[in-house]
Amino acid sequence: MADTFTFELVSPEKLLLSAEVNSVVLPGSEGEMTVMANHAPTMSTVKPGVVTVEGADGSSKYVVFGGFADIVPTGCTLLAESAVAVDALEADELDNRIKAANEAADAAVGDADKTRLAAFAAQLEDLKAAI
Amino acid sequence: MPSLKDLKNRIASVKATQKITKAMQMVAAAKLRRAQEAAEAARPYSERMASVMANISGAVSGDDAPRLMAGTGKDDVHLLVVCTAERGLCGGFNTQIARFARLHAKELQSQGKEVKILCVGKKGYDQLKREFESAIIDRVDLREVKNIGFANAEDIANRISTLFNAGEFDVCTLFFSEFKSVISQVPTAQQLIPAKIEASEEDAQGSDAAYDYEPDANEILEDIIPRNIKVQILRALLENVAGEMGAKMSAMDNATRNAGEMIDKLTMSYNRQRQAQITKELIEIISGAEAL
Numbered sequence: 001m002a003d004t005f006t007f008e009l010v011s012p013e014k015l016l017l018s019a020e021v022n023s024v025v026l027p028g029s030e031g032e033m034t035v036m037a038n039h040a041p042t043m044s045t046v047k048p049g050v051v052t053v054e055g056a057d058g059s060s061k062y063v064v065f066g067g068f069a070d071i072v073p074t075g076c077t078l079l080a081e082s083a084v085a086v087d088a089l090e091a092d093e094l095d096n097r098i099k100a101a102n103e104a105a106d107a108a109v110g111d112a113d114k115t116r117l118a119a120f121a122a123q124l125e126d127l128k129a130a131i
Numbered sequence: 132m133p134s135l136k137d138l139k140n141r142i143a144s145v146k147a148t149q150k151i152t153k154a155m156q157m158v159a160a161a162k163l164r165r166a167q168e169a170a171e172a173a174r175p176y177s178e179r180m181a182s183v184m185a186n187i188s189g190a191v192s193g194d195d196a197p198r199l200m201a202g203t204g205k206d207d208v209h210l211l212v213v214c215t216a217e218r219g220l221c222g223g224f225n226t227q228i229a230r231f232a233r234l235h236a237k238e239l240q241s242q243g244k245e246v247k248i249l250c251v252g253k254k255g256y257d258q259l260k261r262e263f264e265s266a267i268i269d270r271v272d273l274r275e276v277k278n279i280g281f282a283n284a285e286d287i288a289n290r291i292s293t294l295f296n297a298g299e300f301d302v303c304t305l306f307f308s309e310f311k312s313v314i315s316q317v318p319t320a321q322q323l324i325p326a327k328i329e330a331s332e333e334d335a336q337g338s339d340a341a342y343d344y345e346p347d348a349n350e351i352l353e354d355i356i357p358r359n360i361k362v363q364i365l366r367a368l369l370e371n372v373a374g375e376m377g378a379k380m381s382a383m384d385n386a387t388r389n390a391g392e393m394i395d396k397l398t399m400s401y402n403r404q405r406q407a408q409i410t411k412e413l414i415e416i417i418s419g420a421e422a423l
Contacts (some may be wrong), residue, residue: 005421010179012281012365014172030345043343045354067158067358068351076180081358082281 002050006075007053009062013084015036016062017053024076025052026069035069035076042071048123050086051078061086065097066120098124135415138401149390151257155220156255156383161247163313163376166232169278170310170369177362183360184326190348197353199292202325203301207244211236212291212323214307217274222382223252224308224316224375231318232306236263247300251368253289270339279372284365292357295324301408307367308374314381321367323360335416383398 007024009017024035027049046069051062091116101124105117133141188200213232215225232255236246246261250256250270260267271287273279289302303324308316344351 007180008175010141010176012173012176012284012362013169015175028345040343041341042343042345043183043348043351045351068183068355070179070186077177079183081174 004056005035005037005039005073008033008065008075008077008111009051009053009064009080009083010053010077011080016080016083019053019055021055024078025054026078027051027064028069035071038073039071039076042069044069044071046078046080048120048127049125051083063089065124071105094124098128116123132295132404135401135404138397138404142397144392145397147275149387149394152383152386152390156380156387159221159376159379160346163380165374166369166373166376167310168374170366173362173365177366178356180359180362185357186342187344187348187352187355190342190344195216197349199295199324200326200352203298206244208247208300208302209239210247210291210294210303211247212249212287212303212305212364214254214258214305214371215250215252216371217253217257217272218375219254220382221375221379222385223254223256224378225406227316228234228306228308228318229258231256231260231317231320233259233321235306249287249290249294252371259355268294273368279365279368281365282378284361284368288357288361289359291323295394300339305363305367307371310370310373310377314376323339323363323364326356326359331346 004020004022007017007019007021008015018044022036025117026033026035026044027047029045029047033041033044035046046064046067047121048065051064053060053062062085063084064078067078067083070077070079098121101117105114105121108114108117151255154396165180181299198305205208211232213228215228219225232248236248239246246263246266248259248267250259252265252271252273256270276283293298295303301321305323306322307319309319342348
């Protein structure tokens, strides 16, 4: 039996999940990473994607839209801009977000902003393909 | 002296008013509970955000900190974000915040600084426009919003950062009312930009560990600070809603009680007058009989 650690998924509006889990797969901005107990202290930004939580009683999946993760050996906190369980995600919500992101990218002034927003839109597209 | 009929009408009208204030009090009580729950639910995020901020700011040296944290290096132009309620009938709630902001603005002006004001909520705008009409650069209307959520805070935060990036101001302060209890709301000022980090709240668990940063500390900080601003604004808005409902509840409670007192008084004089009229009629009959 693998060690467990505390995983907390927090969105600005509420604490979505707080549980003892075996492992968590995070869509880190530098690539996917799996967090297990006794992970080295890490702080990472998270891009839009799917978080897979492996608990003692099966796994669950959540969709997060950006945020960042604070990982210490005894626990992991994921502060997500907004997060929903995959099952609860409405079909057109993603499309709406992609549309909004694209519009924002088009409206942005300055190259840095434009690239950033376009990248965000692309990440959302990837996410849609993944589900 | 009002006639019996007048008194009767007054009593009826005060009773109707009392029913309304009573209903408003109950509505406010229900909304207060919901607002408190929302504020409670938002707390974990802002707490963790604070600990992460404290954590990471230690890792970034002062020189290459992002602009939102370091500020512009000047403090000539101040932006005051004044958050008030959309509706009145809640005692001194809005006035308190507006007065607090006004004092602050006056003080800054007397120091020769330029003041700009961003009003969130209609009531604050109504009160501040008399004196600071020219200073108010924008206002956010939350009248149509039923449940204040992250999206509202995000919208306000985006406006602020757009202004900041355009070099419109150097220091940004947020004014709102901190919810202490149903009967006590304290107007509070909080500096948003440059970000103030409370080192005292540093989390014991992480502060001594050597962190790995992905991508790197600076970039994370740049990502976190705008989020932090949104979270602070969200917190202010939620506290404000709870405070408004608390203030409304006690104001309406007072109003209901006052209406009750008024009804008692009016009923008393109604009864007196009725009695006087009966006595008068009796006297008239008796003296008429005696005259015969």
